[in-house]
Amino acid sequence: MDEMGRRRAIYLAVLVAVEGALAACADTSAQGTRPAADATGRKPRARKPNSPSPSPSPSPVFSPVAVPSRKPIHQIKEINPAAPPNSIALTIDDGPDPEWTPKVLDLLARHHVVATFCLVGDAIREHPELAKRIAAAGHAICNHTMSHPQPFAGLSSERMIAEVTGAHREIWKTTGVTSRLFRSPGGDWSPAVLATVAENGMQPLDWDIDPRDWARPGTGAIEAELLHAKPGSILLSHDGGGDRSQTLSALTTVIPVLQSRGLTFVTL
Numbered sequence: 511m512d513e514m515g516r517r518r519a520i521y522l523a524v525l526v527a528v529e530g531a532l533a534a535c536a537d538t539s540a541q542g543t544r545p546a547a548d549a550t551g552r553k554p555r556a557r558k559p560n561s562p563s564p565s566p567s568p569s570p571v572f573s574p575v576a577v578p579s580r581k582p583i584h585q586i587k588e589i590n591p592a593a594p595p596n597s598i599a600l601t602i603d604d605g606p607d608p609e610w611t612p613k614v615l616d617l618l619a620r621h622h623v624v625a626t627f628c629l630v631g632d633a634i635r636e637h638p639e640l641a642k643r644i645a646a647a648g649h650a651i652c653n654h655t656m657s658h659p660q661p662f663a664g665l666s667s668e669r670m671i672a673e674v675t676g677a678h679r680e681i682w683k684t685t686g687v688t689s690r691l692f693r694s695p696g697g698d699w700s701p702a703v704l705a706t707v708a709e710n711g712m713q714p715l716d717w718d719i720d721p722r723d724w725a726r727p728g729t730g731a732i733e734a735e736l737l738h739a740k741p742g743s744i745l746l747s748h749d750g751g752g753d754r755s756q757t758l759s760a761l762t763t764v765i766p767v768l769q770s771r772g773l774t775f776v777t778l
């Protein structure tokens with residue numbers, strides 16, 4: 511390469527870098543929010559194209575997208591009208607947890623069931639290998655805030671945005687998944703929460719079958735409630751936040767029963 515060629519190559523490299531920086535600024539200013547910086551202050555980098563890990567989208571910065579509904583959804587058809595009529599969706603909240611998440615994943619794998627895991631950002635930081643395992647197994651991932659503060663609707667606007675964007679970034683950095691679902695801790699919605707979720711292009715997610723397994727009402731009570739599931743139901747359960755042995759035991763019984771009714775588990 512001659513001198514002119516070298517200069518032109520350097521010029522183009524600088525141009526690409528500047529354009530990239532400007533595009534990043536435009537994205538964040540258009541959004542009006544900026545994801546919370548991670549502990550190192552570094553921006554996550556996209557993996558190489560041939561990486562065996564899931565490839566993250568080019569940028570973790572949000573761009574508003576059309577979502578099926580700005581209201582929390584309770585049924586599969588509200589988010590996926592084309593889902594087969596015998597579909598059912600299991601959602602699993604508050605992990606990843608080092609004791610219970612692997613057991614739940616093993617159970618789901620035994621029955622060839624896919625689920626939607628509503629992950630907490632701080633827990634992903636503590637157990638990134640489990641978040642990766644969830645994604646690698648084909649389960650969907652939902653944003654369940656950075657630190658699961660409650661009541662979520664009572665947070666300041668600034669803190670609320672940081673909780674949502676921080677978890678989004680953590681999910682993306684660790685799994686390569688850009689989550690388009692958000693579940694508020696305790697299902698606590700308000701106009702401010704819904705506006706924050708919408709501004710970040712996510713679908714608010716609720717449920718229609720709640721066995722209150724987090725309160726450990728007994729395996730039988732959890733089973734009885736989960737068995738009320740109908741085609742199109744979204745089921746709530748937990749793999750984090752404490753002793754989930756009752757939940758695991760109930761799911762062990764309930765999953766094959768629901769499958770024997772002809773229901774098929776789908777991700778959201």
Ligand SMILES: [Zn+2]
Pocket residue numbers: 603604654658694695696
């Ligand atoms: Zn939760």
